[in-house]
Amino acid sequence: MAHRKLEPHEIEQALSQLNAETSQDWVVENEKLSKTFKFKDFQHAFGFMTMCAIYAEKQDHHPEWFNVYNKVSIQLTSHDVSGISQKDFDLAKKMTAFALSV
């Protein structure tokens, strides 16, 4: 699939699929794919972030994220296409897998 901004109906479909596959509750807020993960403590939260960081750097596609102690709030968007792209859904799926593995 070419790298492009997804249409609203494509986002809706991809979001349903993501949440069905991962049993999670990602949402679209302010045109960004969003979720907050809560961990046991800071060590686990930052361990998760480190796994994501290395993956994101390899993909050259990075999250916007906020961390306070054991919580990590994530917002995914593709600045280069000014919207949500398939890359955001791919990253969300991977981040979810990392979160569940910590």
Next chain:
Amino acid sequence: MAHRKLEPHEIEQALSQLNAETSQDWVVENEKLSKTFKFKDFQHAFGFMTMCAIYAEKQDHHPEWFNVYNKVSIQLTSHDVSGISQKDFDLAKKMTAFALSV
């Protein structure tokens, strides 16, 4: 110094000292000691965050921080005393040293 919420005049004095010592521009916003650092790229930003994370965990005093690509926005407060404490100034000084070393 006992761990306690600093008084406004103590914060003002500690802030002046921090900025004088580090040649940086930390500010107090919403009763949090705040600064945004900008790095060369994500790799450097996350390298900085990793140094801070290990230090913060050792001190058991953690930042609130937001990262998008090469930028890291930091807000420091001491939840246990509902305000800014000396620990926040100590962490700010250390984070500044890490930022300048990256």
